[in-house]
Amino acid sequence: MEAPDAASVFAALGQGSRLDLLRTLLEAGPAGLSAGTIGTALGIAPSTLSFHLRALEQVGLVRSTRQGRSLIYTAQIERLRHLIIFLSQDCCGGRPELCNDLVQAWPTSPPENGPMIPAYNVLFLCTRNSARSLLAEAILNKLGGERFHAYSAGSDPAPQPMPEVVEKLKNLGHDVSSIRSKSYREFQKPEAPRMDFVITLCDELQGQHCPDFGGHAITASWPLPGPGQFAPGSHERVLMLNELYASLFRRLGIFTSLNMDALDRMSLRHRLDHLSEAPLTVAKEH
Structure with missing residues (x-):
């Protein structure tokens, strides 16, 4: 979610009856409510209710589906989750981990018996697959819920x-049970999942071009400095990992909020390239 999008959501909610309406639908859960039931519960006239429902639908907070002769309205929790992620991206001076509980408050998977949401496979590449790409894999698997399946690999895996990466991810509540350094060749095997996105996180993969994953995958490059330039256990390495985590958290929060169905390949590639321009303050070793 980007700033103008978030502003439109807040504008739609800037009215007492709409707040009450959304809270009522959130309480109803995935089953939703008919317009008549909502109007009775809130004491809102049909014409006024229709106006408020339309305003919330236009910003994606409410969805209507026809069941027989009735329209059933449901709150779109995924949309609210993206709003929370947007608000927490620069939490506490670029330390989004301090807003972790805020992000976790929203479910990341569709409700049981709810509509199926397409899942996208994303592979993060770096030479050693020991830090940057592992951070990205863990962050996206947490932010992306059921919509994104993240993987990572390297051209010359460590x-x-x-160790500092594993420790940091553990401390921030990430599942590290599957975190390991591995070769990108694992993802070129016939039985490997087909990648929808391949994102490199270093300037070059040991002087190689990005490995070929077929014409299906959309590729991008987010060159980020590596913490391996600093001594193990050093203050500089710790600072670098904090900055990398914050930068990747911001970028992937925006990435997960993109409306994939509404964007063509060129537009998606352009959005990914734009995300590569996000600044990162690099720690200097003295």
């Missing part, structure tokens, strides 16, 4: 992940 024997094991950087």
